[in-house]
Amino acid sequence: MTIEMPNAQLDWDDQGRPHSRVFDDVYFSDTTGLEETRYVFIEQNALKERFAALRANGQMVIGETGFGTGLNFLCAWQLFEQTAQPDARLHFISVEKYPLTRDDLHRALALWPQLSDVSEQLLAAYFAIHPGFQTLTLGNGRVTLTLLIGDVLEQLSQLDAQVDAWFLDGFAPAKNPAMWTPELFAQLARLAAPDATISTFTSTGWVRRALNDAGFKMRRTPGIGHKWEILRGTFLGVPEQALATSAVKPWYARPPQPTTERKALVIGGGLSGCASANSLARRGWQVVLLERHERLAKEASGNPQGVLYLKLSAHGTTLSQMIVSGFGYTRRLLEHLQRGRDWDDCGVLQLGFNAKEAQRQAQLAGAFAPALVHVLDQPQAQALAGIELAQGGLFYPEGGWVHPPALCQYQAMHPNIQVLTHHDVLQLNNVDNQWQACDGERVLASAPVVILAGAAEVKRFPASSGLPLKRIRGQITQLVQTEHSAVLNTVVCAEGYVAPGRLGEHTLGASFDFHNDDLTTTPAGHQGNLDLMHEISPQLSSLFGEQLDPAQLQGWAAFRCTSPDYLPIVGPLSDPEAFASTYAVLRKDARQVPDTPCPWLHGLYVNSGHGSRGLITAPLSGEMLAAWINNEPLPVPRAIAEACHPNRFALRALIKGL
Numbered sequence: 229m230t231i232e233m234p235n236a237q238l239d240w241d242d243q244g245r246p247h248s249r250v251f252d253d254v255y256f257s258d259t260t261g262l263e264e265t266r267y268v269f270i271e272q273n274a275l276k277e278r279f280a281a282l283r284a285n286g287q288m289v290i291g292e293t294g295f296g297t298g299l300n301f302l303c304a305w306q307l308f309e310q311t312a313q314p315d316a317r318l319h320f321i322s323v324e325k326y327p328l329t330r331d332d333l334h335r336a337l338a339l340w341p342q343l344s345d346v347s348e349q350l351l352a353a354y355f356a357i358h359p360g361f362q363t364l365t366l367g368n369g370r371v372t373l374t375l376l377i378g379d380v381l382e383q384l385s386q387l388d389a390q391v392d393a394w395f396l397d398g399f400a401p402a403k404n405p406a407m408w409t410p411e412l413f414a415q416l417a418r419l420a421a422p423d424a425t426i427s428t429f430t431s432t433g434w435v436r437r438a439l440n441d442a443g444f445k446m447r448r449t450p451g452i453g454h455k456w457e458i459l460r461g462t463f464l465g466v467p468e469q470a471l472a473t474s475a476v477k478p479w480y481a482r483p484p485q486p487t488t489e490r491k492a493l494v495i496g497g498g499l500s501g502c503a504s505a506n507s508l509a510r511r512g513w514q515v516v517l518l519e520r521h522e523r524l525a526k527e528a529s530g531n532p533q534g535v536l537y538l539k540l541s542a543h544g545t546t547l548s549q550m551i552v553s554g555f556g557y558t559r560r561l562l563e564h565l566q567r568g569r570d571w572d573d574c575g576v577l578q579l580g581f582n583a584k585e586a587q588r589q590a591q592l593a594g595a596f597a598p599a600l601v602h603v604l605d606q607p608q609a610q611a612l613a614g615i616e617l618a619q620g621g622l623f624y625p626e627g628g629w630v631h632p633p634a635l636c637q638y639q640a641m642h643p644n645i646q647v648l649t650h651h652d653v654l655q656l657n658n659v660d661n662q663w664q665a666c667d668g669e670r671v672l673a674s675a676p677v678v679i680l681a682g683a684a685e686v687k688r689f690p691a692s693s694g695l696p697l698k699r700i701r702g703q704i705t706q707l708v709q710t711e712h713s714a715v716l717n718t719v720v721c722a723e724g725y726v727a728p729g730r731l732g733e734h735t736l737g738a739s740f741d742f743h744n745d746d747l748t749t750t751p752a753g754h755q756g757n758l759d760l761m762h763e764i765s766p767q768l769s770s771l772f773g774e775q776l777d778p779a780q781l782q783g784w785a786a787f788r789c790t791s792p793d794y795l796p797i798v799g800p801l802s803d804p805e806a807f808a809s810t811y812a813v814l815r816k817d818a819r820q821v822p823d824t825p826c827p828w829l830h831g832l833y834v835n836s837g838h839g840s841r842g843l844i845t846a847p848l849s850g851e852m853l854a855a856w857i858n859n860e861p862l863p864v865p866r867a868i869a870e871a872c873h874p875n876r877f878a879l880r881a882l883i884k885g886l
Contacts, residue, residue, distance in 0.1 A: 234326070235328065236250075238328070238332055246328075253403045264453055264455075265299050265300050268429050269304070275290075275304060275307055276307060276311055279307060279311040283313075283316075285315055286317070287319055287858075288316070288392050289319045289421070289861060290304055290395065292397060296328075298333065300397060301320050301350075302340075304318070305318060305320070308371070318372070319372045319389075319860060320371070321387065322374075323375075325377070325380065327377055330357075346367075349366050353366060353560050355563065358596075360378065360553050361375075361863060363375075363851055363863040364560060372863075381409070385415055387419060387865070388866040391419045394427070395427065396416075401430060408430075408432075413444075417443040417463065420443070420463040421463075425461065426462075427458065427461070428458065429455060429458050430458070431457035443464055446459050447460065447461065475821075478822065478823065478826050479875045480869075484828070486831055490514065492515050492516070493663065493665055493675045493677070494516070494681055495653045495679070495681060495682050495686075496680070496686075497523075497526070498524070498526075498529035498632075499529045499842045500681040501519070502640045503835070503847040504679045505517045505642070505679075508644075511858055515644055517640060517647045518648050518665060520651060520652035521650070527683065527787065528788055529842065531786070532631060532704075532706065532730065533704075533734075534632050534842075535576060535628075535629055536555070536628050536844065538555050538601070538624055538844065540595075542588075546867060547795055549868060550845060550868050552600070553848060553863070558844055562630065566634075569731065572628045573627070574629065574719060575625050575626070575628060576718065576720075577604070577612065578624070579619050579721065580619050580622070589603060601622050601623065602623055603621070603622060613717055614717040615720070615767055616765055616767040630843055639847075651667070651672050655689070661831075662675065677832075680834045680836065681834075683699075683789035691804065692874070695874060695877060698789070698790060700742055700790060701785060701787055702737065702738045702740060703738065704736065704783055705754045705783045707775060707776075708733060709729035712770075712772075715771070716729070716734070716768075721764075724738065724764065725760075725764075736757050747785045749783040749784065752778070754778040755778040757783075758776060788840050790838075791839075796835070796838045796845050796872050797834055798849040798869075798873070799834065799856055799869070800832070801829050801834055803828075807878050808882065810822070812882070814879070815882055
């Protein structure tokens, strides 16, 4: 999937308005752009009344075909802030094939100072907008913007959502016919909630007829400005003659929503647990975060410098898609932390250390936009890194290093989260639809919803004991920054990595040991990391002076927790024995799809198995769980949610006859 033109190609007229070179069309009207948006999309979908009518913790989902400059979104968001209850939520989903760069977006939105209260928040979060699903958290957590970057039909076909109102707003049908096809309208109908509304600026007859055929009852209504008429409509239902869409299989279906109090327990205070707790807390849940140690981020999430590094595939694999989405989500999250102390977007350089790696890198550079990753030759790489290098490599300009404990602390600081340390949950009991977390006879806390986020420790509970999680020991080494080592400008990786200094210390590593359960750091582990650093650049060793005695070095060791397919395990849990019995027919015929509902363990979820990618996948997985629990649009394509689903392993075992 070569990315030929990742961003909008714009010209600007003498009034400062953007004009698309590709579609030879304007983004908004010359004099009435704001009024047109408010009339065509806000008023025709009755958003003022619907926002005001939202119940406590209610949500409104708006879908849009064509994000453009974000004008429609900003108008909807501003009205939502003015009219909805404080605990209501807005989820806005918009497709955009050619997103504006941040500089162009800033220039375009400067035309509308009356939207500055919301446009400034959007601009502050508008980083790492790359292909696929990109989720932005705005409005102090009340507003979620999901941008689907890519072809409209391809993106919407992957979306799992129930949309309450549609804004049909691509460039004009004559300029961009791909945005006005019966196939697209069928996707709008598939995603439409009962009684969903729709509006568009065009009144073209064939557009109206095609929308009617898809299941919307459309009618013309007076227009505004240069437009004599526009279209508005209501969703009546998918016509019987329409092609049946593939139904979600019962073992991947959404479990029933919790109907009791909005309280949850999260077991495990690392990246997964803190992200899960934060995602629920921002949605108004009261969360108790249980950590068995004396502080958060004590185990694998305690690394002093984790690398925000994307290990991608040029072939668009499920894992690669998730990494691009997760990278963007984490990158935007980091803007809330202190640069230089908690994180640094110094970039990540992955050296092409052998012929096979160099070939892989060339493929990657052709599959992704330069803003995400591009190739540097040896002189360029050496100049950028500030140290002597034998090779060039791939450079990820938006990457860098993160202090994971700071990220955990930031997410756990939400006022709806209560952190309980020294609370080691040994068993879970379900009593009267409440999950009780116990350390023996004593009940530590209880709630109707529990998220298991304790890495491989989730296997201690019967419901998750069969998950194929494995622990891999890793050791990092810390070196005191010297006057000479301060020249290192970026994270440099080969088989290992070395990061620029943080608070006077560099981190290098990391070892992979499948057969060691001892977390005591060893001289052998430090020597291995020094060897990895030497492979990156022999010169590096000379920059650290005489502190390289492995027996004297400081470091840190912990267990990564990973799954056999290297995807995290995120989603609702089912009863293992009942699952095997309910779907036993799959042992004989894997093509069968029984219509029996999945035997869910209601209110029980898991977020684990992130391996060495936790910085990128754990925060987004917290949003995935919140979507499962709150029946919200999924922040990733449906195929990714299913690929991460805990039921995938029980399903494979049945099909293989195990």
